[in-house]
Amino acid sequence: MASKRTAFLFSAVVATSSAIVGPARAQPYPSQDVHFICGFAAGSGADVIVRYFAEKLRPLMGHSIIVENKVGAIGNLATEYVARARPDGLTIYVTGASGVAANMHIFKNPSVDAANALQVVATINKATMMLGVRADAPWQTAPELSAAMKLKGDKASYATANPTSKVLGALYKERAGLQSVEVPYRTGADFLNDLYSGNIDYALPDNIQAMAQARAGRMRILAVGAGERMRAAPELPTMTELGYQMDVRTWWAGLVPAATPRPIVDQLNVWFNQVVATDETRTFLANIASDPWVSTPDEAQAYFRAQIKDWGDYVRVAKIEPQG
Incomplete structure (x- = not known):
């Protein structure tokens, strides 16, 4: 009888110990503050999106979300930082994934192989870069701008500030038969003064910056780089319908290091999708001329892998010489 009681007590102790140890091993995610990485400067169009999603995801995650701006090499610095981070779901790259794909070809020797170093946890939207001029410029349409730039020859100039604007600018130049000189800027905000003072003839801003400047009455948007009109801004013509064949789309996503455990990837997908599905977020995305996009990891x-290949084609067609 004593031996049976001893065996029962031993079993109870083991069961209790297992109940304590089990949860301790599987801590809830996240167990501490999360870091959202932005590859561009505070106040930029990219920063606006990153901070919006940080604010909306914070209550779902139950922890603070700290936004870090890792600026440099048109986003490559941030890409490398995230790819080399601990795969614990606490470092999340919220970015234009199209720019990450483009950088795999814009640079001769990318510091990381993005296709294998990063995992997309969720998509956010689809958008495009835009062709813009100052609001008081004499050109009302892209063909009018093209005609004027042809007359200026290599005295014409345009601004770019990220990989996708660089490609769109080169494609427009090639398709329109221009000799315009590209002037690369560190951020989109940096070229505004030069554009509005007339030092730069036109620019290829992202949808966020372009729509904000247009609503403020400072910029005129002449066309979008996507192959079809955006649902969020159907009044804007595409480059293709104006005679400049191209389909350069941008898209935003959340990415983590490739070795991040699948349960964390899946949980992040659920949270991002919840935020994208809200009316508030759909309005936010519409206001920056982008269409919401939900997908599985x-x-x-x-x-993402297909886009890396496609952007290689874009870079070659645009005749962009890889840097460094």
Whole structure:
């Protein structure tokens, strides 16, 4: 009888110990503050999106989300930082994934292989870069701008500030038969004074910056780089319908180091999708002329890999010489 009682007590102790140890091993995610990485400067169009999602995801995650701006090499610095971070779901790259894909070809020797170093946890939107001029410029349409730039020859100039604007600018130049000189800027905000003072003839801003400047009455948007009109801004013509064949789309996503455990990837996908599905976020995205996009991690990763290949084609067609 004593031996049976001893065996029962031993079993109870083991069961209790297991109940304590089990949860301790599987701590809830996240167990501490999360860091959102932005590859561009505070106040930039990219920063606006990153901070919006940080604010909306904070209550779902139950921890503070700290936004860090890792600026340099048109986003490459941030890409490398995230790829080399601990794969614990606490470092999340909220960025234009199209820019990450483009950088794999704009630079001769990228510091990381993005297709294998990063995992897309969720998509956010689809958008495009835009062709813009100052609001008081004499050109009302892209063909009018093209005609004027042809007359200026290599005295014409345009501004770019990220990989996708660089490609769109080169494609427009090639398709329109221009000799315009590219002037690269560190951020989109940096070229505004030069554009509005007339030192730069036109610019290829992202949708966020372009729409904000247009609503403020400072910029006129002449066209978008996507192959079809954006649902969020159907009044804006595409470059293709104006005679400049191209389909340069941008898209935003959340990415983590590739070795991040699948349960964390799946949980992040659920949270991001919840935020994208809200009316508030859909209005936010519409206001920056972008269309919401929800997908699974597997769908998003497959698209990311395909985009890396596609951007190689864009860079070659645009005749961009890889840097460094």
